[in-house]
Amino acid sequence: MSDTPSSEGLPKDAGHRLEELRNLFTSDLSVNEFLLIKEAGFHPLGFVMGSSIYHTGIQTRKWAKSQELDKLTEAMYNARELAMTRMEEEAQQLDADGIVGVRLDVNYYEWGSDSAEFIAMGTAVKAENGQSYRNKLGLPFTSDLSGQDFWTLMQTGYLPAGLVMGTCVYHIAHRGLAQTLSSVGQNVELPNFTQALYEARELAMTRMQDEAGRLDAAGIVGVRLEEKSHQWGSHTIEFLSLGTAVVRSGAEVTLPKPTTIISLDH
Amino acid sequence: MDDPSSRRNRIRDEVNRLEAGGFIGGPGRTSVTSDLSIDESLVLHAIGWEAVELVCGVSTYSIQGTLWNWGSGEIVSASMAHARALGDAVQKLRSECLGVLGHGVVGVHLEVSVERYLVNAVLVGTAVAPIAGGSPPAVPFVSDLSGRDFALLHQAGWDPVGLAHGASFVYAPRRRAMDTVRQSTQNVELTNYTEALYSAREGAMERMQRRASELGAGGVVGVTVSEGPMEFARHAVRFAAWGTAVRRSGRPAVLPPVELVIDLDDEQRAFDPASLRGSGL
Amino acid sequence: MTAGDLPPEAAGRLSSPVFSSGLSVNDFAACLQLGLRPVALVQGYCVMRWSSYGANPPVGYRPVSGYNAYGNPGVGGYRYGGVGPFTGAGYQYGPRANALSTYRCPHYYTSGEHRTWGENYEQSWLTSTWEQGYETARARMVEEAAEAGAHGVVGVVDTSSLLIDRSIREFHMYGTAVVVEGGQRPERVWSSYLAGGRLSKLVESGFMPTEVVAAMASVRTWPVCVTEMLMRGSYVPGGYMGGDPVEITQVADAQMQARRLARDHVKGRLGGHNLHGADLRVAVHEIGEGQTEVDCVLRGTVVRRYRAAEPLPPPRLTVRANG
Numbered sequence: 001m002s003d004t005p006s007s008e009g010l011p012k013d014a015g016h017r018l019e020e021l022r023n024l025f026t027s028d029l030s031v032n033e034f035l036l037i038k039e040a041g042f043h044p045l046g047f048v049m050g051s052s053i054y055h056t057g058i059q060t061r062k063w064a065k066s067q068e069l070d071k072l073t074e075a076m077y078n079a080r081e082l083a084m085t086r087m088e089e090e091a092q093q094l095d096a097d098g099i100v101g102v103r104l105d106v107n108y109y110e111w112g113s114d115s116a117e118f119i120a121m122g123t124a125v126k127a128e129n130g131q132s133y134r135n136k137l138g139l140p141f142t143s144d145l146s147g148q149d150f151w152t153l154m155q156t157g158y159l160p161a162g163l164v165m166g167t168c169v170y171h172i173a174h175r176g177l178a179q180t181l182s183s184v185g186q187n188v189e190l191p192n193f194t195q196a197l198y199e200a201r202e203l204a205m206t207r208m209q210d211e212a213g214r215l216d217a218a219g220i221v222g223v224r225l226e227e228k229s230h231q232w233g234s235h236t237i238e239f240l241s242l243g244t245a246v247v248r249s250g251a252e253v254t255l256p257k258p259t260t261i262i263s264l265d266h
Numbered sequence: 267m268d269d270p271s272s273r274r275n276r277i278r279d280e281v282n283r284l285e286a287g288g289f290i291g292g293p294g295r296t297s298v299t300s301d302l303s304i305d306e307s308l309v310l311h312a313i314g315w316e317a318v319e320l321v322c323g324v325s326t327y328s329i330q331g332t333l334w335n336w337g338s339g340e341i342v343s344a345s346m347a348h349a350r351a352l353g354d355a356v357q358k359l360r361s362e363c364l365g366v367l368g369h370g371v372v373g374v375h376l377e378v379s380v381e382r383y384l385v386n387a388v389l390v391g392t393a394v395a396p397i398a399g400g401s402p403p404a405v406p407f408v409s410d411l412s413g414r415d416f417a418l419l420h421q422a423g424w425d426p427v428g429l430a431h432g433a434s435f436v437y438a439p440r441r442r443a444m445d446t447v448r449q450s451t452q453n454v455e456l457t458n459y460t461e462a463l464y465s466a467r468e469g470a471m472e473r474m475q476r477r478a479s480e481l482g483a484g485g486v487v488g489v490t491v492s493e494g495p496m497e498f499a500r501h502a503v504r505f506a507a508w509g510t511a512v513r514r515s516g517r518p519a520v521l522p523p524v525e526l527v528i529d530l531d532d533e534q535r536a537f538d539p540a541s542l543r544g545s546g547l
Numbered sequence: 548m549t550a551g552d553l554p555p556e557a558a559g560r561l562s563s564p565v566f567s568s569g570l571s572v573n574d575f576a577a578c579l580q581l582g583l584r585p586v587a588l589v590q591g592y593c594v595m596r597w598s599s600y601g602a603n604p605p606v607g608y609r610p611v612s613g614y615n616a617y618g619n620p621g622v623g624g625y626r627y628g629g630v631g632p633f634t635g636a637g638y639q640y641g642p643r644a645n646a647l648s649t650y651r652c653p654h655y656y657t658s659g660e661h662r663t664w665g666e667n668y669e670q671s672w673l674t675s676t677w678e679q680g681y682e683t684a685r686a687r688m689v690e691e692a693a694e695a696g697a698h699g700v701v702g703v704v705d706t707s708s709l710l711i712d713r714s715i716r717e718f719h720m721y722g723t724a725v726v727v728e729g730g731q732r733p734e735r736v737w738s739s740y741l742a743g744g745r746l747s748k749l750v751e752s753g754f755m756p757t758e759v760v761a762a763m764a765s766v767r768t769w770p771v772c773v774t775e776m777l778m779r780g781s782y783v784p785g786g787y788m789g790g791d792p793v794e795i796t797q798v799a800d801a802q803m804q805a806r807r808l809a810r811d812h813v814k815g816r817l818g819g820h821n822l823h824g825a826d827l828r829v830a831v832h833e834i835g836e837g838q839t840e841v842d843c844v845l846r847g848t849v850v851r852r853y854r855a856a857e858p859l860p861p862p863r864l865t866v867r868a869n870g
Contacts, residue, residue: 032530148530149572156576189683190715193594197717201590205567212565219566221575223588225721243567261527261865262309262414278582278729297817299810299847301825304741304748311752320810320825320845324802326795328777347792354794358803383780384795388802390827527865 014090027123029101033147037100040151042125045094049121050086054079055114065173066196068203069236072169076238077207080104080165083120084142091140096124097133098141100150102163104242135161135247136216143244144222153221158246161215165242166207170200172235201225204241217245300392302373306413310372310394313417318393319366323359326386327351334382334499337437340469341502344385344435348506349473351387352378352431356408359389363406368393370407370426372416376490376508382498409510411488419487423519424512428481431508432473438462438501459503463493466505474507483511563587568723570702574743578701581747583725587695590721591687595680597673597709597716645669647804650771650797665771667801669764669808670840677763677844678812680718681705685759688720689736697724698733702742703759705846720759740824740848749823754850757820761846762812766805768797768839775837798839805829805843813845820851 027044029037037044054075083104091099102122122142127133135141143160145153153160172193204225212220223243229236300307300317310316327347334341363371374391392413395402409416409426416426438459470491478486489509496504568575568585578585650665684705692700703722710717722738739756741749749756768774774797806827813822825847832840 036530145572152576153572156579188596189679190594190596193715193717194592197594197719198590198592201592201719205588205590209563209565209567212567213563217565219568219585220588221568221585222571223567223569225569243569245565261525261863262418263865278727297814297819297821299814299817299822299825301827301847303824304745304752307823308748308752320822320827322803322806322827324799324806326799326802327792328780328795330792343792350792350794354799383778384798385792386798386802388829390806522864524864524866 015093028121029123029147033101036147036151037125040154041128042097042150043128045091045096045124045126047121048087048090048094048096048099048124049119050083050088050090051117051119052079052082052086053115053117054082065171066192067171068200069169069171072236072238073167076169076240077165077167079116079118080120080167083118084163087120087122088139088142091124094124095126096140097126098143098160099124100143100145100147100160102142102144104144104163104165133159137214144242145244149222153246154249157249158218158221159249161217161245161247162211163242164208164211164215164217164220164245165240166204166209166211167238167240168200168203168207169236169238170196172196172237200237200239201241204239208241208243212243212245215245216247218248220245301390302392302413306373309417310413311397313420314397315394315417315420316397318368318395319362321359321362321366321368321371321391321393323355323357323362323389324387325351325354325358326384327354328384329382334496335501336440338439339437340465341435341437344380344502344504345433345469347385348378348380348387348433348435349431351385352429352433352508355387355389356429359391359408360406363393363408364402366393367395367402368406369395369400369402370409372409372426373412374408374410374429376410376429378492378506380496380504410490410508411510415488418521419512420515421519422521423515423517424484425515426510426512427483428477428511429508430474430478430481430483430486430511431506432470432475432477433504433506434466434469434473435502435504436462436466436469438503440501462503463505466493466503470505470507474509478511481511482513484513486511569704569721570723570742574702577743577747578723578725581750582728583699583701584728585723585725586697587691587724588721589688589691589695589697589700589724590719591684591689591691592720593680593683593687593718594710595676595716595718597676597714645671647766648797648800650774652772654772662770662772662775665774665797666769667766667797667804668769669766669804673765673842674763674808674812676716677707677761680707680716681720681761681763684718684720685738688722689738692724692736692738695724696726697736698727698730699736699756700724700738701746703738703740705759705761707844738848740846749850753852753854754821754823755853756823757849757851759846760813760816760822760849761844762809762816763842763844764805764808764812765843766801766808766841767834768801768837770797770837770839774798778837801839801841802829802831805841806845809843809845813847817849820849822847823850824848 025044026047027034028047029044034044084102087099087102099122102120105119107117107119122144124140133141139162141160142163143150144163145160150160173196205223208220208223220243223241226240226242228238228240298317299320301320302310302317307317327350329347330343359371359374371391371393374389377388379386389408391408391410393406394413394416405428407426408429410429411419411426419426438461440458474486474489486509489507492506493504496502566584566586567588569588570578570585575585645668647667647669649667652661652663652665654661688700688703700722703720705718705720707716707718709715723742724736737756738759739746740759741756746756770778774795777793777795778798806829809827813825825845828844830842832842834840
C-alpha cells in the first residue's frame with residue numbers, strides 16, 4: 001500500500017468536455033449549496049469524476065484462521081485511490097483549488113464477476129480571492145462535505161485538506177463456531193471473534209489516520225465506518241473508514257449565537 | 267451568554283463544579299424517562315410542562331371466524347377488533363400514565379398491524395405533567411402530537427382531549443363471472459372496489475368524528491389515514507383514520523407574530539448517527 | 548482479551564497527534580463552540596454467544612403454581628418483577644427463565660397435544676448476555692477515551708447484530724472522545740448519544756450527560772390452548788362464527804411485559820438521574836405454533852441536573868419561504 005498508484009492519463013473525451021468548461025460551469029450542487037459555496041468565497045468550476053475498473057478477485061484463506069487478506073485490502077485501496085487520482089487530475093486541468101461533495105461508489109457489472117468499477121465524483125471549486133487553497137502535496141483538496149458543511153467548516157477556522165480513507169479486508173475463521181452452539185443459558189464472550197473484528201476496524205482507522213498525517217492535517221471530521229461483504233461471502237468483510245482531513249486556516253472565526261425559533265412548516 | 271467565549275467557558279465551569287459534587291438529584295430521587303428530543307423538552311418547559319415517564323399500551327384482538335374473501339357489506343368483526351384493540355391500548359396507556367401521576371401523554375407513536383386472525387395495536391409515548399404539579403385529571407389526555415405541537419396548541423388556547431380513531435373493513439364483492447370476462451379487455455372502472463373504498467372511508471371517518479364528539483372535542487387535528495391492500499384478503503378493503511381531538515382551553519391565546527425565513531438547508535442534510543443502526547435492535 | 552487491555556493497534560492510533568472524529572461538520576462546529584475539543588474516534592467491541600431454546604419449552608421448566616384464569620386480566624395479568632431475585636446493584640437472574648404470568652386452559656378435556664397451561668417468561672439469560680455485551684463494549688470505548696486523555700465521548704453510535712446463523716451477537720460502539728478545554732480531569736469519562744447542537748442545548752438547559760445506557764428484555768410466550776387457537780383463527784368462543792372479537796391476552800401481555808421490563812431494567816441503572824432521548828425498539832418473532840418472542844431494546848443517555856431549569860427565551864415562530 002506504500003506505492004501510490006500511477007495515473008493512466010485521461011481519456012480524450014474527458015479532455016474535450018473539460019475544455020468547454022472554460023466559460024461555463026456544471027455541478028450537481030443544489031441551489032442552496034451553490035449559494036453557500038459562493039458565500040464562503042469559492043466558485044464552482046465543473047463536475048469532475050474518475051473511475052477505475054479493478055479486478056478484486058480472491059485470495060486463498062485458511063478456513064480456520066482469522067486474518068487480514070492483505071492482497072484484497074491492497075486491491076480495494078488502490079482501486080479507490082486510482083479513481084480519486086483521476087478525479088483530481090480532471091480538477092487540476094480546471095485549475096481548481098479543491099473538490100467538494102465527493103462520492104465514492106462501487107459498481108458491480110454482470111460481465112465481470114471478480115471485478116468492480118470504482119467511481120469518484122464531485123464538484124471542483126476555486127477560490128475567488130486568487131489565493132491557493134491546495135493542500136500540502138500541491139493537489140486540489142478533496143472532501144465529501146456538502147456545500148452547507150463546507151461553509152460551516154470554514155466558519156470554524158478549518159479548511160478541508162483531503163478525503164482520507166483506510167480499508168481492511170478481513171477473513172473471520174469458520175472453526176470455533178461449533179463451540180458456540182453448546183448449552184443454552186451460558187453467556188460468555190467469544191474473545192477470538194472480538195479480537196479479530198476489533199483488530200480489523202483498528203487497522204482501517206489507523207490507515208486513515210496515517211493518510212491524514214501525510215497531509216499534515218490537524219484532524220479528521222465526519223468519519224464513517226462502513227462494513228461490506230461485497231461478493232466474497234459472509235465470512236470475508238471489508239472495513240472501510242472514510243473522513244475529511246482538515247487543517248487550520250489561521251484565524252478562528254466564531255459562528256453567531258443561534259436564535260431559538262419554532263418552524264411552523266411541514 | 268451572548269458572548270461566544272463565555273458560552274465556551276460555561277461547560278468548563280460546569281464540568282469543574284460537577285467534579286466538586288455540585289449536582290442536583292441522585293440516589294433516592296425518582297428518575298424521569300422520556301423519548302422527547304431536547305428541543306421538545308425545552309419547548310414543553312417553556313410552557314411550564316415536563317416529561318414524567320415513557321409509557322406504552324399494547325392490545326391484541328383476535329378477528330373471529332372471518333371469511334376475508336367472501337361476503338358483502340362491512341366485515342363487522344374486523345372493524346370491531348380494530349376499535350377494541352386501539353381502545354384497550356389507549357386504556358392501558360392511560361393507566362400507565364396515571365400510575366406516574368401524568369396529566370397526559372404526548373408524542374404517541376401509533377402502530378397498528380392487521381393480520382388474518384388478529385389486530386395488534388401498539389402505542390408508545392411520553393407522559394407529561396405541569397411543573398407546578400397538581401393532581402392529574404381522572405382521564406389523562408392521549409395525543410399523537412409531538413411535544414412541539416402540543417406546546418404550540420397550548421399557547422394558542424387549545425388542549426388535546428384524546429385520541430379519536432375509527433376504522434372500517436368492507437368487502438369488495440366479486441364481479442359476476444360474465445362481467446369479469448367482458449371487462450378483461452376493457453379499461454373500465456371497477457365499481458365494486460370504488461364503492462367498497464367509499465363505504466370504508468366514510469365509515470371510518472364517521473366513527474372517528476363520533477369518538478371526538480364523545481370526548482367533548484371541538485375538532486380533530488393531525489388526522490392520519492391508513493389504507494392499502496391486505497395480502498391475505500384480495501376482496502376486502504380497509505380504511506383507518508386517527509388524530510388528536512382538541513378543544514378550547516379557555517385560556518387567552520398568546521402567539522407571537524410569525525416571521526418569514528429562508529433557510530439554506532437541504533432536506534437530507536441533518537445526519538442522524540442513529541440511522542447507522544439500521545432496522546435491527 | 549479482557550477489559551483493561553487495549554489491542555496494540557488502538558494504542559498506537561490513540562497516541563497520534565491527528566484527531567479523528569465521527570462528528571458531522573455541524574456537530575463538530577457546535578462542539579468547538581461549546582469548548583469541547585475532539586481528540587479521537589474511540590470504539591469498543593464485544594462478541595457474545597447468543598443462544599435460545601428454539602421452539603421447545605425450556606429444559607427442566609415447570610409451570611409455577613397459582614394458575615390464573617385465561618381472559619381475566621384482573622387475575623391473570625402482569626406480575627410485576629417476576630420471580631427473579633432483584634437487588635439494587637444490577638440484576639441477578641439465575642439461568643432459569645423469569646416467569647411473568649401464567650394462563651390456564653378453560654376446557655374440561657385434555658389430550659396429549661392440548662396445551663393445558665401457558666406461561667410468559669423472560670429469557671433472562673438473554674437480558675444478561677445483552678447487558679454484558681453492551682457494558683463490555685462501552686467499557687472498552689470509555690477506556691480508549693481515557694487513554695486519549697478525554698473527558699467524555701459524544702455522538703455515540705452503538706450497533707448490535709446477530710451473526711453466523713444467529714448463534715453469536717456482536718456489540719459495537721463508537722463515538723468521538725472530547726476534551727473539555729480547561730476542565731478538571733474527570734473521575735469517570737462520561738458518554739452521550741447526543742453531540743453538537745443538541746448536546747449544547749442540553750448543557751444550557753441545566754443537564755450534564757453521565758453515560759449511555761441500554762437494556763434488553765426478551766419475553767417468550769409458551770401458549771395455552773386458547774392463545775394458540777386464537778392465533779390460528781380456529782377458536783370460536785360462544786360457538787358461532789362472526790362473534791365478538793376477544794383479546795389475545797397472553798400475546799398482548801407479552802408485548803407490554805417486554806417493554807416494561809426493558810424500561811425497568813434501564814430505570815434500575817439510572818440511580819435517581821434522568822433518561823433523555825429514550826429510543827425504544829421492538830422486534831417480534833414467530834417461533835411456530837403460536838409461540839411468540841418479543842425482543843425489546845431501550846437505549847438513551849443518562850443525564851443529571853446540575854442547576855434548576857431556566858425558562859427558554861421566548862421562541863420566534865417562523866415560516867420558511869422556500870417551501
